[in-house]
Amino acid sequence: MFFIKNEMKLLIIEDERELSDSIVSYLNHEDYLCEQAFTFNEAIMKVNIYEYDCILLDLMLPGGNGLDILRHIKQQAPQTGVIIVSAKDSLSDKVEGLRIGADDYLPKPFHLPELNMRIFALLRCKCFTSNNTIQMGVLTIDLLGKKVLANNKPLNLTKSEYELLLFLIKNEHRVMSKSALAEHLSGDMADMLDDFNFVYAHIKNLKSKLAELGVTDCIKTYYGVGYQWVIEL
Amino acid sequence: MGNRIMRTLLSKTRIKFITCMTIVFMFSVPLFYLITKNFYAEDMMHIIESVEQGKGIPAIDLEQDIIAGIMIQFLLVFFVISLSFYITIRFIARHLWHPFDDTLRKTELFNIMQGKIPNFIETDIYEFKRLNNSLIKLMEKDSKTFRIQKEFSENASHELQTPLALMRSKLDLLIQEKMNEKQMLLVDDLYKLTMRMSHLNRNLLLLAKIDNEQYADQEEVDIMVLLSNLLLMYNVFHEHNIQVKNKQTFSTNTLRANPFLLECLLKNLVINAIRYSPSDGRIQILVQNHQLLISNFSIDNKPLDANKVFHRFSSDTIQKKGNGLGLAIVKSICDLHRWTVQYKFKDGKHNFIVIF
Structure with missing residues (x-):
């Protein structure tokens, strides 16, 4: 049992219990070991006792400021990856957080698949030893070169199609809403767009490019509302 | 400065006017003396001199002299009083009203957006002091209300982010469930709604932050x-x-x-x-x-x-x-x-x- 997999340990520091539970519930599909802390003191205590690979940190906590926890983490275990998840979408907090040593900043409200993607990107960066390719059935994704091979033939994707593919694969077997995909693709432009029809167009292009190389039925569409990567390993 | 004697505007004006008049009178005393001696009292002195020397009364038109003398005195007094009035109004009043003028100017320039309460100059006039005090109180209260209101809209937007995040994450979980088309489309509508709400909220927050001058650096x-x-x-x-x-x-x-x-x-x-x-x-x-x-x-x-x-x-x-x-x-x-x-x-x- 010991050497099945080196599980990643996650700490979710978030005072809103339901949000914290939702995050845990979504991340259960990954091989993560999730722990929760709901207050400042609890967070400090857990950081002192255990070592984590990644910490999700809310800045506004009962009992103290999240930035102080961040400073504490950086003293105790500087190699820990930290993603700030904050309702306080303020530029100064973001700058200050990243200056102290946070790795990423995700403003609330966010989509759970997006959070999952950020965690994946962070852990990949932190574990230099890990493989930089993802093997998914007949697909091989080179994360460094941002290239995809399907049946050992190169798949010629645009930047957003590549992002889309990676996003789908990293959230495999889970249904993702059009708005989560739109937000991932367009960043903070998403809430300026009136419709997410471009998601449909991108999915269509991606599907047909995959089909050309013999990868079919990999993306399941739920009435044009949700999308899911369904191919098994 | 703090323990200056407070006076009302009226008593201050009175004091200034009396002082001014006294000074002008004192300066005009030699003039009075000269004019009285040379014109009005000249003939009288002649008469007294003549009588003392036993010469008898000289032929002088006393009536005209007295009338002229009185007129001169009257004119002089009038002139002195007018001069004091003029000086009081022209120079002293301006000096007295200077703090009021300053208050008025600074009040006109006051901008609630900047929230900077002006420093009025010190004054020992009771009414002006009262005016300044109540203006400062009013401005402080206004600025405070304004600041609270600005902070409120920012805080309200912040507080809304968490329920919105919660709603979104629940939808992300809900969409994992087996659903038919009708249910799926309903979920899509809810997604769109949360999107709209978070967009609105973000924009309100941005407006509040611009108002609160959180983007000052250029x-x-x-x-x-x-x-x-x-x-x-x-x-x-x-x-x-x-x-x-x-x-x-x-x-x-x-x-x-x-x-x-x-x-x-x-x-x-x-x-x-x-x-x-x-x-x-x-x-x-x-x-x-x-x-x-x-x-x-x-x-x-x-x-x-x-x-x-x-x-x-x-x-x-x-x-x-x-x-x-x-x-x-x-x-x-x-x-x-x-x-x-x-x-x-x-x-x-x-x-x-x-x-x-």
Whole structure:
């Protein structure tokens, strides 16, 4: 049992219990070991006792400021990856957080698949030893070169199609809403767009490019509302 | 300074006037003496001298002398009093009213947005002191209310982010369940709603932050670079024909601005143009010396209400696509940078002009 997999340990520091539970519930599909802390003191205590690979940190906590926890983490275990998840979408907090040593900043409200993607990107960066390719059935994704091979033939994707593919694969077997995909693709432009029809167009292009190389039925569409990567390993 | 004796304006004026009159009288005493001696009392003295020497009364018109003397004295007194009045009104009153003048000037300049309460000059006049005190109290109260109100809208937006995040995450979990088409479409509607709410909330927050001057720092920004990055991103999502012309005669396109806000301004104007133009409509962006013009064809060929177009939630059109805050944000950003933004309707086109 010991050497099945080196599980990643996650700490979710978030005072809103339901949000914290939702995050845990979504991340259960990954091989993560999730722990929760709901207050400042609890967070400090857990950081002192255990070592984590990644910490999700809310800045506004009962009992103290999240930035102080961040400073504490950086003293105790500087190699820990930290993603700030904050309702306080303020530029100064973001700058200050990243200056102290946070790795990423995700403003609330966010989509759970997006959070999952950020965690994946962070852990990949932190574990230099890990493989930089993802093997998914007949697909091989080179994360460094941002290239995809399907049946050992190169798949010629645009930047957003590549992002889309990676996003789908990293959230495999889970249904993702059009708005989560739109937000991932367009960043903070998403809430300026009136419709997410471009998601449909991108999915269509991606599907047909995959089909050309013999990868079919990999993306399941739920009435044009949700999308899911369904191919098994 | 603190323990100066307070006096009312009236008693202060009285004291000043009496002092002034006393001084003028004292200065005019030699004149009185001279005039009395040489004109009025001259003949009397002649008479007294003559009588003392036993010569008898000389033939002098006493009546005329007395009348002239009295008139001279009367005139002199009148002159002295008028002079004191004049000096009091012309110079002393100005000095006395100076604190009032200062208070008035500073009150006129007071701007609640800046919240800076002026320092009135010290005064020992009771009424002015009272006026200054009550004005300061009023201003402090106003500034405080204003600040609380500003902070409230910022805090309210912050507080809304958490339930919105919660709602979104629940939807992300809900969509994992087995659902039929009808249920799925309902979930999609809910997604759209949370999207709209979070967009609205973000914009309200941005407005509050601009008002609270949280974007004070400025740097040199190249507007063409910002614009082309923006359009590059846009082309992924829209197929509008957007023309950008640069008629700049200067070698650089830089201007002093907060980069985040300038990007916001451009974003909102471009989105607005895309949103409210026919699907095949051409959008023109023109960058000229210290001027940016964005124009798009109108859908219904009707001008917007130029007085209301920059107000929050003023949109009166039926096709409500945005959330009614985009142009208000543009206006706020322009106000902060002291730029002007105008709306003009010409040849069936909406034109938005920003003058930097």
